[in-house]
Amino acid sequence: MTEFFKIVMRHHTLYCLNFLEADAINGINGTVITYGQTGAGKTYSMEGPSILHCNKQKTGLLQRVVDELFQCLQSSESLDMWSVKLSMVEIYLEKVRDLLDLSKDNLQIKESKTQGIYISGATEISIMNNSDALERLSEGIANRAVGETQMNLASSRSHCLYIFSVQHGSTDERVTAGKIILVDLAGSEKVEKTGAEGRVLDEAKTINKSLSALGNVINALTTGKPNHVPYRDSKLTRILQDALGGNSRSALLCCCSPSASNAPESLSTLRFGTRTKLIKTAPKSIPAEVDSVKKPILDPHDQNYLRDRILNKLRLSLKEEDVDLLEELFMLEDIIFDVESVVDIDSACQDAASQQISLLTHAVEELKETVEELTAENERLRGELEFAQAAAAAAAGRADGVLFGLVPAAAVSFFLRPFGFVPD
Ligand SMILES: Nc1ncnc2c1ncn2[C@@H]1O[C@H](COP(=O)(O)OP(=O)(O)OP(=O)(O)O)[C@@H](O)[C@H]1O
Numbered sequence: 010m011t012e013f014f015k016i017v018m019r020h021h022t023l024y025c026l027n028f029l030e031a032d033a034i035n036g037i038n039g040t041v042i043t044y045g046q047t048g049a050g051k052t053y054s055m056e057g058p059s060i061l062h063c064n065k066q067k068t069g070l071l072q073r074v075v076d077e078l079f080q081c082l083q084s085s086e087s088l089d090m091w092s093v094k095l096s097m098v099e100i101y102l103e104k105v106r107d108l109l110d111l112s113k114d115n116l117q118i119k120e121s122k123t124q125g126i127y128i129s130g131a132t133e134i135s136i137m138n139n140s141d142a143l144e145r146l147s148e149g150i151a152n153r154a155v156g157e158t159q160m161n162l163a164s165s166r167s168h169c170l171y172i173f174s175v176q177h178g179s180t181d182e183r184v185t186a187g188k189i190i191l192v193d194l195a196g197s198e199k200v201e202k203t204g205a206e207g208r209v210l211d212e213a214k215t216i217n218k219s220l221s222a223l224g225n226v227i228n229a230l231t232t233g234k235p236n237h238v239p240y241r242d243s244k245l246t247r248i249l250q251d252a253l254g255g256n257s258r259s260a261l262l263c264c265c266s267p268s269a270s271n272a273p274e275s276l277s278t279l280r281f282g283t284r285t286k287l288i289k290t291a292p293k294s295i296p297a298e299v300d301s302v303k304k305p306i307l308d309p310h311d312q313n314y315l316r317d318r319i320l321n322k323l324r325l326s327l328k329e330e331d332v333d334l335l336e337e338l339f340m341l342e343d344i345i346f347d348v349e350s351v352v353d354i355d356s357a358c359q360d361a362a363s364q365q366i367s368l369l370t371h372a373v374e375e376l377k378e379t380v381e382e383l384t385a386e387n388e389r390l391r392g393e394l395e396f397a398q399a400a401a402a403a404a405a406g407r408a409d410g411v412l413f414g415l416v417p418a419a420a421v422s423f424f425l426r427p428f429g430f431v432p433d
Pocket of ligand 1: 047
């Protein structure tokens with residue numbers, strides 16, 4: 010067993026994390042957990058002042074991991090295929106919610122031989138590059154449960170997990186799968202200090218309960234009773250089972266408040282970190298499931314991958330809404346990119362553009378035909394209507410005529426009768 014659970018303070022973490030990205034590419038899992046009292050800077054350390062807009066010095070762990078990961082992937086010439094997928098979930102009031110698809114609000118945690126512990130049904134988005142990743146992360150972050158307490162105006166009321174699944178195949182056809190999991194824990198809090206009541210109080214109780222479960226797991230792991238580790242006591246510890254006691258290199262980032270009034274909490278955070286440091290994990294390289302090797306759905310030559318790359322490239326020269334329209338069209342028409350025939354992305358872009366033109370031309374032709382058919386139908390109906398109106402008018406005319414004809418006949422008979430002449 011290798012000791013690889015690190016406890017690190019904020020600025021050191023960034024330095025220590027270099028192993029994460031390269032390890033994930035080589036099929037070794039990595040986890041970083043931010044821990045500490047509410048308001049101590051866990052989310053700030055994870056996201057920086059803003060996930061999308063902040064200067065390089067202040068960027069958070071997420072941006073750094075993403076940058077480094079894509080740098081590693083793109084700079085390695087030996088890699089002939091790779092894929093990165095992102096999932097984001099939060100554990101809120103003991104339910105696992107998908108931050109990339111809010112309709113999934115109670116995901117289940119499962120375990121498999123090849124994947125270890127995983128969140129069944131969580132949305133996974135293919136990520137092509139770092140700006141793509143940051144966009145997606147910011148969308149997920151916007152969906153996170155945040156509330157106001159007396160100690161933090163934007164306190165995270167949930168544990169948030171950012172999961173990057175990396176698959177990589179080398180020229181010798183070996184495919185490995187690694188995961189990087191970044192965990193922004195909700196803050197431990199003393200209810201009397203945060204002034205929590207009502208829903209916020211319920212949230213605080215659930216948060217504190219799951220953090221104690223985390224403490225219990227760590228106690229069990231460090232007191233030599235690994236057979237009785239209570240991973241199942243909370244969703245958090247169950248999801249982190251591999252990171253804490255199994256196949257992962259892990260780091261804990263302890264966040265402490267600089268204020269003297271928070272010294273007891275800071276001390277408790279540091280004690281927690283010290284205990285955690287004693288955990289020994291056993292990271293090892295994971296081969297990808299044979300299925301995904303046979304069916305290269307994650308291959309850079311894969312149709313979705315090609316489609317996304319083509320669309321990304323088109324975004325540079327076309328308007329965003331045009332490319333979105335094109336993407337919709339590809340999906341609707343089920344257009345696939347023939348792996349064999351796509352020689353390079355430029356020619357694929359031209360193909361895509363000409364496909365779009367021919368599709369639109371076809372759509373225009375269809376519309377023209379429809380318009381012609383409707384015009385003809387309109388004419389026919391108009392003709393029928395005119396005919397019906399004429400017939401109605403004629404019928405009305407005949408009716409008038411009958412009435413008109415009776416009166417004179419009666420009148421004639423009235424006038425002629427005195428003269429002894431009665432008309433037929
Ligand atoms: N290193 C820092 N530099 C500047 N501002 C910081 C720093 N760390 C934290 N802050 C600010 O302190 C406030 C609380 O930080 P943050 O939300 O990250 O705390 P937290 O530990 O995630 O709290 P909670 O557990 O309640 O979510 C935020 O307004 C954040 O911008």
